[in-house]
Amino acid sequence: MKKEHISDALNMLNDDIIEEANKVRANAKPTRKWVKWGAVAACLCLAVTIAIPVLHHKGGPDTQDPVQNIAALEYNGKFYEAVKLPEVLEKYGLPPEITADMAGEHISYLKSDGGIGYKSTVSQTDIELYRYAPAVCDGVYVLRDGDTWYAALFCNFYQFDSNTNCSFTELYRVYGIESADDIASITEMKWNNEQEVGSPVTNRQEITEFYHMTITLVSYGNDDFQTEVFDGIPEENQQEAHTAFADDRRNLRIETASGLRFFIAFYPNYDWIEGGGTMSYFKIDKQMHGWIERNLNR
Incomplete structure (x- = not known):
C-alpha cells in the first residue's frame, strides 16, 4: 500500500x-x-x-x-x-x-x-x-x-512531494463550501460510491458538527501517515497490515447545497479520514468517533 x-x-x-x-x-x-x-x-x-x-x-x-x-x-x-x-x-x-x-x-x-x-x-x-x-x-x-x-x-x-498536505477547508472551498450551510447532506456509500448505506444525514445540527469537526482535524501528508500507521510492523507482515487497513475503508458522499457531490473515505478502526483530492490524511478524534456512532453505525 x-x-x-x-x-x-x-x-x-x-x-x-x-x-x-x-x-x-x-x-x-x-x-x-x-x-x-x-x-x-x-x-x-x-x-x-x-x-x-x-x-x-x-x-x-x-x-x-x-x-x-x-x-x-x-x-x-x-x-x-x-x-x-x-x-x-x-x-x-x-x-x-x-x-x-x-x-x-x-x-x-x-x-x-x-x-x-x-x-x-x-x-x-x-x-x-x-x-x-x-x-x-x-x-x-x-x-x-x-x-x-x-x-x-x-x-x-497539485502536489510537489509525497508529504505535502492540505486542510479540509481547502477541499471544501473547491466546491464552494464556506460554512455548514453549504452542505445539504452526508451519506455513507458502498465501496464503489454507487449505492447508499442507510439514510442520508440531513439534520442541520449534525451537519454543522461534522463541518466544524473536519476543518479542525490534524492533517498528515502521505509519508507522515505511513509512519504513524505502519512503522514498527515487521516487513513480513506489511502486506497483511496494508490489506487490513484497506479493508476497513468506508466511504462518505458529501452533497453541496448546489447539488454537487464529492467523496471522502474514513477508516474508523484505525482513526483516519482520507480527504478526497487532498492527498492528505486526517486523524479522527473522540468527537468524530461519536459522530460516526450516532449517524453511521445505525
Whole structure:
C-alpha cells in the first residue's frame, strides 16, 4: 500500500471514473479518445496558463481502452478529469449530459502545445474552458472541444512531494463550501460510491458538527501517515497490515447545497479520514468517533 495507495496526481485517474468508463466503453461513440497522462512538467501552474496534459489514444474504436473519452487537465494548481459519461456525471451531482447552456464565463481558449497537452492562447480556437454556470466553483468546469462538451471534474490538488498536505477547508472551498450551510447532506456509500448505506444525514445540527469537526482535524501528508500507521510492523507482515487497513475503508458522499457531490473515505478502526483530492490524511478524534456512532453505525 505504500506505493499502491498513494493517489499520485501525475500518474493516476480517479478510480470511480475509470470504472465507469470501462462499463460504458463498448457503447461510447469514438470521438476524441484520451487516456491518463504519463507525466507533467514539474513547475508551478500560474493562473494565466492552462496546461491540459493529454495522451491521444492511437487505437481504433474497438481497442480495449477502459479510459477512452477521459482527459486529464491542470488548471490553477489543481488536476481535473474531463468526462461526458452519464453514469459519472450523475454520480457527481451533474446532469447526465453537458450542454452549451451550462457554459458560464469563458476562461480561456486552448491550443495544442505540439506534444501531449494544450495551453491557453489569446487566439480564438475551437477548444475552450468555461465556468460551470449552474454551480460556479472550482469543483467543476465545462470543456468544449469542437462540438463536444465535457465536465471537467476536480481530481486532486497539485502536489510537489509525497508529504505535502492540505486542510479540509481547502477541499471544501473547491466546491464552494464556506460554512455548514453549504452542505445539504452526508451519506455513507458502498465501496464503489454507487449505492447508499442507510439514510442520508440531513439534520442541520449534525451537519454543522461534522463541518466544524473536519476543518479542525490534524492533517498528515502521505509519508507522515505511513509512519504513524505502519512503522514498527515487521516487513513480513506489511502486506497483511496494508490489506487490513484497506479493508476497513468506508466511504462518505458529501452533497453541496448546489447539488454537487464529492467523496471522502474514513477508516474508523484505525482513526483516519482520507480527504478526497487532498492527498492528505486526517486523524479522527473522540468527537468524530461519536459522530460516526450516532449517524453511521445505525
